[in-house]
Amino acid sequence: MKRRTLLKSSLTAGVAGIAAGAGLLTPQVVMAAWPKSAFKSKTIDNAVKNLLGSSGLATSGDITIKAPPIAENGAVVNIAVTSKLKNVSSISILVEKNAQPLTSSFNLSSVTEPFVKTRVKIAKTSRVLAVVKSGGKLYSASREVKVTIGGCGG
C-alpha cells in the first residue's frame, strides 16, 4: 500500500514537473508594452514625453541623486535615486548626453520605498537626470557626472 501511494505521488509530481517545464519553454510575456518610442528618443524632453505623457518637469529639492562626481569608467556608473516626495509611482533615470537619454524607468507600488539604485552607461561627461512621478505630477533633479572613459564606445 505504501508503495502504491509512493507511485501515485511520484506520478503526480512528474506531471507537475512536465507542466512547469512547458511553462518555461513558452516565451514568457512578463512585460507590458515596452515604451520603445521613449527609449529611442534623442532628447530628454521627448523621452520624458513619450514615457510619461508630459515633459513639464518641476525641479525638486526632495529628490537626491547619488552618483560619483567623476566616473573613471563610463560603462558602469552607480546611480541611486531617493525621493522624499509622497505617493511616488515611478522613478526614471536619464543621461542627457547619451545618444538615447532614457536608461531605465521603474514603476513602484504603494509599499515600495521611493528609492532605486542601479548601474548605467554614460557616454561622456553629462547631466544625469532623475524624474519622479508623484501624485500625477513630474519632478526632477539632476547632477553632473564627469566621465573619463565613455561607456558606449565601439
Next chain:
Amino acid sequence: MAVNTIRPRVWVDGDLAILKMLITHPMETGRRKNKKTGKKIPAHYIQSLIVEHNDKVVLDGMLGPAVSKNPFMQCKFKGAKAGDKVTIKWADNKGESDSKEVKIS
C-alpha cells in the same frame, strides 16, 4: 535556462525589506562593433525587470540598452517579513527570460 542568471539577496531591516540583485546579461547596445570583423554586435538587452513580493508586483522596471552589463539593482519595500516569497523576473529584446524565487532571510 540551465544557467542561473539572477543572484538576489534580500533581507529585512526594521520595517523595510531590502533587495539587491545582480543579473548576468550582456546588455549589448547594438552600437558596439566586433573589433576583429568590424561588424556590429546586435543589440541584446533586458527590457523588463519585475520584482514581486508574495505574488504582488512591488517594482516594475523598464530597462534600455544604457543599463550596464550584468545589471545591478537595489530596491526597498514595506510589509515584508522573514520567510516571505520574493520573485524576480526579467525578459529581454530577443525573447529570452528567466525568473528566480527566494525567501526573505
